Amino acid sequence: MSSPNPKPAFDFAKWWDRVGILLVLLALVVFMVIAAPNFTRVDNILNILRAISINAILAAGMTFVILTAGIDLSVGSIVAVSGVVSVLAAVAGVPAPLAILLGMAAGAACGMVNGMLSAYLALAPFIVTLGTMTFLRGLAYTLTEGKPVVSSTLSFKALGSGYWLGIPIPVYIMAAVYLISWFVLERTTFGRHVYAVGGNPTAARLAGVKVKRVTATVYVIAGVCAGIAGLIFSARVISAQPTAGQGYELDAIAAVVLGGTSLMGGRGRILGTLIGAAILGVLTTGLILLNVPFFTQLLVKGAVIIFAVAIDSLKQRPFLFGSGKRPDGTTPPDNKATS
Amino acid sequence: MGENGAGKSTLMKILAGNVARDAGVIEIDGQRVEIATPADARRHGIAIIHQELNTVPYMSVAENLALGKEPKTRFGMLDRQRMTQDAADKLDRIGAKIDVTQPLGSLSIGMQQMVEIARAVGEEARVLVLDEPTAALSRTESEQLYSLIGQMRADGVGLIYISHRMEEVWRLADRITVLRDGRYVGTEIADDLTEGQIVSMMVGRDIADLYGHGPREPREPLLRVEGLRGNGVGPFDLTVHAGEVVCVAGLIGAGRTEMARLIFGADARTGGQVWIHGTQSAPVDPAAAIAQGIGMVPEDRKSEGLFLEHSVKDNIAISTLEDLSWMGILRRPKLRAAVSERMAQLRLRSNAIDLPVEALSGGNQQKAAVARWLLRDSQVLILDEPTRGVDIGAKREIYDLIDTLARQGKAILVISSDLPEAIGIGDRVLVVRDGRIVHDMPSAEATEEIVMLHATGARAATAQATQHKGARP
Numbered sequence: 108m109s110s111p112n113p114k115p116a117f118d119f120a121k122w123w124d125r126v127g128i129l130l131v132l133l134a135l136v137v138f139m140v141i142a143a144p145n146f147t148r149v150d151n152i153l154n155i156l157r158a159i160s161i162n163a164i165l166a167a168g169m170t171f172v173i174l175t176a177g178i179d180l181s182v183g184s185i186v187a188v189s190g191v192v193s194v195l196a197a198v199a200g201v202p203a204p205l206a207i208l209l210g211m212a213a214g215a216a217c218g219m220v221n222g223m224l225s226a227y228l229a230l231a232p233f234i235v236t237l238g239t240m241t242f243l244r245g246l247a248y249t250l251t252e253g254k255p256v257v258s259s260t261l262s263f264k265a266l267g268s269g270y271w272l273g274i275p276i277p278v279y280i281m282a283a284v285y286l287i288s289w290f291v292l293e294r295t296t297f298g299r300h301v302y303a304v305g306g307n308p309t310a311a312r313l314a315g316v317k318v319k320r321v322t323a324t325v326y327v328i329a330g331v332c333a334g335i336a337g338l339i340f341s342a343r344v345i346s347a348q349p350t351a352g353q354g355y356e357l358d359a360i361a362a363v364v365l366g367g368t369s370l371m372g373g374r375g376r377i378l379g380t381l382i383g384a385a386i387l388g389v390l391t392t393g394l395i396l397l398n399v400p401f402f403t404q405l406l407v408k409g410a411v412i413i414f415a416v417a418i419d420s421l422k423q424r425p426f427l428f429g430s431g432k433r434p435d436g437t438t439p440p441d442n443k444a445t446s
Numbered sequence: 447m448g449e450n451g452a453g454k455s456t457l458m459k460i461l462a463g464n465v466a467r468d469a470g471v472i473e474i475d476g477q478r479v480e481i482a483t484p485a486d487a488r489r490h491g492i493a494i495i496h497q498e499l500n501t502v503p504y505m506s507v508a509e510n511l512a513l514g515k516e517p518k519t520r521f522g523m524l525d526r527q528r529m530t531q532d533a534a535d536k537l538d539r540i541g542a543k544i545d546v547t548q549p550l551g552s553l554s555i556g557m558q559q560m561v562e563i564a565r566a567v568g569e570e571a572r573v574l575v576l577d578e579p580t581a582a583l584s585r586t587e588s589e590q591l592y593s594l595i596g597q598m599r600a601d602g603v604g605l606i607y608i609s610h611r612m613e614e615v616w617r618l619a620d621r622i623t624v625l626r627d628g629r630y631v632g633t634e635i636a637d638d639l640t641e642g643q644i645v646s647m648m649v650g651r652d653i654a655d656l657y658g659h660g661p662r663e664p665r666e667p668l669l670r671v672e673g674l675r676g677n678g679v680g681p682f683d684l685t686v687h688a689g690e691v692v693c694v695a696g697l698i699g700a701g702r703t704e705m706a707r708l709i710f711g712a713d714a715r716t717g718g719q720v721w722i723h724g725t726q727s728a729p730v731d732p733a734a735a736i737a738q739g740i741g742m743v744p745e746d747r748k749s750e751g752l753f754l755e756h757s758v759k760d761n762i763a764i765s766t767l768e769d770l771s772w773m774g775i776l777r778r779p780k781l782r783a784a785v786s787e788r789m790a791q792l793r794l795r796s797n798a799i800d801l802p803v804e805a806l807s808g809g810n811q812q813k814a815a816v817a818r819w820l821l822r823d824s825q826v827l828i829l830d831e832p833t834r835g836v837d838i839g840a841k842r843e844i845y846d847l848i849d850t851l852a853r854q855g856k857a858i859l860v861i862s863s864d865l866p867e868a869i870g871i872g873d874r875v876l877v878v879r880d881g882r883i884v885h886d887m888p889s890a891e892a893t894e895e896i897v898m899l900h901a902t903g904a905r906a907a908t909a910q911a912t913q914h915k916g917a918r919p
Contacts (some may be wrong), residue, residue, distance in 0.1 A: 295774045296767040303764055306753035313712060313744055313751070314764045314818065315736035374755055 128367055128379055131415055132386050139393040146396055153275060159388030160277035161186075161336045163381060165355055166362035167288045168332025170380045171325040173363050174292075175305040176372025177232040179326060181221060182359060184243035185333035186352030189214040190341035191250045194258060198347075203262035210341075211334040217243055218330020222323030232326075240356070247349040257346040267342030277339045284332065288377045301325060305372025362387055365415050386411070447608075447615060448625035448648055454608050457625070458575050461606075462494045463487040474573070493566030494575045495559060503551025508533035510550050511565055536568035537561070540594055556587025563594065567603075574598065575606040580614060584699045592617060611698075612641055612865060613898055624648055641894060645866055656842060657870025659849045664690035664873060667724075668857035669740075669826045671709060674718030679704040679881030681718055686826065686857040691848055693889070694861045695868040695897050696878035702861045703745055705878065706828045709859075710742040711735040722826060736765055741819030743812070745830040745861070751815045754804035758794070759785045761803045762817045769822075788817045792847065809840025816847065827851065830861045845871050865894045877901050 139146040165182050172179045193210030197203065221239055225232040269276040292298035300321045303311040312318045333352075340351050365383030368375025390411060394404045448454050459465040461472070463484045472479055474490050481487050487494075502510055509516075511533040517525040533546040542560040550558055559579060566574055576595075580588040595618060599605060609615050615622060616636070623633040624647040631647050664687035675681040679701035686692045694702050707713045709720060711729030720727050722738050729735035732742070744750040752761055762785045763770060770781040786796055792813045798806060803814055812832060819827055829848070833841045848871060852858050862868040869875055875892045877885040877900040885900040 294776050294778070296771050296776060297774060299760060299764065299767055299776070302756065302760070303753055306756050307749070309750045310744075310753055311764075313710075313732050313742065315733040316764065317731075317733055373753065 127418065128365065128382050128386070128415065131411075132382050132389065135386060135389050135393070139389060139396070143393060143396040146393060151392070151396070153273075153278070155385075155388050155392045156278045156281070157275040158392060159384050160275075160281040161339055162355065162358045162362060162387065163281050163384035164284050164332050164336045164339070165359035166366075166380045166384050167284050167377065168329035169356075169359040169363050170288070170366070170368055170375065170377050171292070171301060171328045172232070173305075173360070173368050173370060174301050174372055174375055175322055175325050176308075176370070177225060177322065177325065178236065178360070178370075179218075179221060179232065179329045180236040180356045181217065181239040181243055182329055182333040182336075183352035183355035184240045184247065185214050185217045185330055186337040186340055186355055187247035187349055188217060188243050188250075189334035189337035190351050191247050191256070191347040191349060193263070193338055194256055194261065194341050194347035195250065197262045198256060198258050207263055207266070207338055210338045211331055214330040214332070214334020214337065215327050216330070218327040218333070219323070221330065222326030225326060226319040226322035244349070244353075247351075251347055251349045253349065255346045255348050255350075259345055261342065261345045263338065264342045264345050267339050267344070277343075280335060280339065284335065285377065285381055292377050297321070297324070302373055305374075307373070358387060361412050365412060386415070447622060447644060448631075452625040452648070453628035454625055455577060456628070458494060458577055458606070458608065461487065461492055461573075461575060488569065491570060491572035492575065493569060493571035493573070494577065495562050495566065495579055496577055504549055506547050507537075507544055507550050507553070507561055508546040510561060511536055511546070511568065532568075533564075536564040540564050540567055541597070542594075554584075554587065556583045556590065559583070559587075559591065560594070567598070571603065573604045573606065575608070577608045579607075580609070580611065581698065585697060588614070611863070612644070612894070613902070615644075616641075657845060657867060659845065659871065662689055662691070662849070662852055662873060664688065665855065668722065669709070669859070670721040670724075672719045672721075674705075674708050674715060674720065676708050676715035676717070677704045677713040679708065682881075682883045684859075684876060684883060684886075686859050688825075688855045688857055689852050690874070691852045691858045691860060691872040692874045692876060693868040693872035694859065694876045694878055695863075695865065696901050698863060700878045700901065701881035702878050703830055704881065706742060706830050706859070706861060709735070710740055710828060712742070736822065736824070739823075739825040740828065741765070741822060741824030741826070742828040743815045743819070743830060743832060745834070747811055747815050752803050752811060755802050757800050758789070758803050758806070758814050759799045761814050762788060762821055765818050766822045784821060785817075788820045791820065792817055793843070807836075807840070809836040809843065812836055812840070812844060813847070816844075820851075824856075826857045826859070828859045828861075831863060832860060833862070833864065833867060841867075865897060869894065869897065879903060 136146075145151055165186070169179060169182065189210040192213040193206045196209045197206040201209065217239065221232070221236055224230050224235040224239075266276055266280070271279065292301065300311070300316045303314065303316050304318050304321045308318055311321075336355075337351065341347055344351075362383035363375070363380050364370065365386055366375065366379030366381070367383075368379060387408065390408055391404065394407060399407070456465060460467045461481065463481045463486050466482065472481055474492075479486075479490050481490065481492070502513070505513075508530045512529045517528040517532065519525045530546055537544050537546065537560070540560065540563055542557070542564060544553065544557055544560065550561060553561070563574070579591060583591065592614070595605060595607070605618075607615070607618055619636040621633055622636050622639060622644060624631040624644065626648060634643075666688055667685045668688040668690075669684075669686040671682065671684045673681040673683065682705060684692070694705070696702050704713065708715050708718075709729075711731050711734055720729065722740065725738075727735070727738040729738060729740070735742075748754060753764070759782065763781055766784075767776065767781075770777055770784060782799070786799060789796060789799060794806075794810055794813055794817070798810070803811055806814065816827075816829070816832075832844055832848070836844065845867075848858055848860065860868070860872060862871075869889055869892045872889050875885075875887055875889050875897060876883050877897055879901055884903075885896075887896070
């Protein structure tokens with residue numbers, strides 16, 4: 108700390124942390140605006156927002172989990188379970204608010220199982236949620252006896268297809284999920300504990316953080332988010348679909364990683380995740396508008412994910428992009444040259 | 447020898463070909479040699495045993511020893527039989543009895559080190575550099591290493607042994623070279639030196655000046671431990687009074703860190719009691735201990751103490767968030783102000799508050815780790831090796847800080863492997879051996895000899911010393 112203040116040199120890493128992924132989104136939007144004239148129509152923009160809402164909500168919950176250096180592969184299956192539970196309840200005559208609560212509770216319960224197994228039995232989250240992914244999918248099939256349960260008079264179908272002030276309801280839900288997630292992560296003690304557990308679990312425990320409780324809780328949060336996503340999904344298709352949400356966990360993880368959250372935990376921002384989800388949504392919708400064949404869409408999406416993550420990783424190498432100086436002006440010792 | 451940051455490891459890296467030299471000459475057998483790469487070093491017969499071992503834990507001992515030059519059969523297949531035989535031969539040469547077919551990772555660190563040495567010997571190394579080899583070894587393992595070193599010396603291998611530990615330097619060295627601040631201070635015949643001389647060569651100033659503190663007046667007992675045991679240590683009793691600094695000395699592996707972790711609730715205890723201010727406390731986890739007013743700065747601040755990528759503010763505030771929030775919602779201005787205040791108190795630059803803590807120097811990182819407990823207003827502080835890896839100037843600052851905190855009425859327990867420090871900065875010295883407190887004396891009466899006598903177990907120490915002298919060529 109004794110060294111003088113360094114000159115405010117251009118620091119790519121820092122700059123990219125703040126605005127990098129947003130620039131990717133803007134560049135994409137500009138490209139789409141130029142290439143696809145229909146892109147800027149209001150209904151198209153609203154469509155994109157509604158289309159990304161399910162993935163964005165899943166990704167919000169996933170952000171909590173990944174911030175603790177965990178992973179949740181079961182959220183896609185939770186989408187199916189909670190959708191099935193709430194639709195079956197509604198069909199059986201349960202009032203809509205209660206059916207909605209039941210769906211979210213089902214999500215929370217699934218998340219609780221993931222959390223308990225990961226935190227208190229100290230099993231690897233990857234394996235635990237790989238198991239519950241299959242188990243919960245089986246549960247969704249069992250509950251519906253393997254076939255969709257359609258209810259054209261579904262009491263809470265407004266959750267999926269309704270509008271308020273000209274804006275789709277799922278967009279409000281998405282906004283609410285992100286506001287709450289942002290507040291919890293940035294402004295509460297629990298949020299700080301999430302970052303601490305992901306940053307260094309040993310140090311977190313020695314600093315008095317209840318590591319197991321925090322770890323279990325993030326899976327419950329991911330479960331609740333998946334429950335909400337499941338409600339929106341089944342409301343959209345006015346039915347209980349045991350096949351709902353297949354592969355959604357990977358899109359959610361992609362959004363989180365695109366948003367700059369480290370899979371190693373402890374580093375990342377919830378708003379980055381929202382931008383990550385938006386990038387995926389704009390790409391999908393834009394490519395459809397451009398009449399790009401489905402196979403090619405997959406190629407482009409995959410390439411964009413790798414490109415964005417590669418930049419995020421390369422910025423860690425000072426000789427490529429930065430001044431090689433630490434923020435306090437000293438040069439870090441070269442850890443790799445030894446042994 | 448030399449303090450941390452004196453340049454010992456850098457010098458070794460130059461010898462090993464990992465770092466390029468800026469100037470100067472390296473001679474082996476009077477021949478000037480160029481060492482630009484690790485391969486050059488190996489060709490000239492220089493082998494380095496690093497503190498962190500360069501081995502593949504899942505492969506067998508034999509596979510590790512053959513790594514990069516596996517024997518082949520006529521058909522280009524791996525000659526397993528010969529590989530096993532070669533490995534057994536190499537280990538035989540250094541008298542190590544190790545089953546070469548087991549995975550290396552299943553061996554203790556000491557045994558793994560033996561394997562590394564066997565490799566060096568097998569490569570006909572003429573100069574062997576050992577960089578703090580006993581840092582991670584148990585007592586018995588260290589003894590094995592010492593006798594192996596004696597044997598290699600007898601075989602005519604030149605040995606460079608880097609160490610902080612006075613007692614082993616005394617046992618092993620023929621000559622002692624001291625480095626300080628990247629410079630050569632001097633080389634003397636070991637028998638001609640006293641410990642005090644070495645220390646003043648290392649620190650470049652008087653010891654009393656480094657460790658000195660004014661008189662303190664310990665008051666009522668603040669931390670009291672009775673019959674505490676668990677995690678392979680204890681049962682032990684200890685008392686630290688308000689306003690008192692108690693240092694815990696002992697050899698590495700004696701169980702001091704384990705004791706601290708028991709008091710702090712970091713490991714499960716199997717018995718015993720802890721009192722804080724006369725109130726019985728039974729910390730079941732660190733969170734409970736912290737709530738009762740204990741704070742611990744762990745030995746390895748990078749892996750256990752700090753969140754390196756997170757800001758200084760987050761690192762300092764993490765244990766006090768409940769007090770700085772309302773219904774779980776952070777009161778950010780209050781939090782910031784409270785953290786700034788502690789930083790100022792510790793003379794940490796205020797504009798570092800939002801920097802990642804890894805951007806700070808070792809000494810300042812340590813201050814941030816202590817600041818966490820100042821903010822929490824913990825009454826009992828356990829500092830495990832608080833000056834490891836910090837430079838001399840920062841050491842003095844940390845000693846001053848410990849003194850100030852004691853004067854404020856806190857009870858401070860310092861674990862230190864640095865003997866002059868353990869004796870110099872506290873009011874009492876506890877000596878730990880084999881997980882028990884074997885001696886408790888006022889610092890004023892403590893000398894390094896007394897501490898070492900108890901730390902090693904007096905009779906054993908004398909026997910070893912005689913044996914060693916006899917073994918010298």
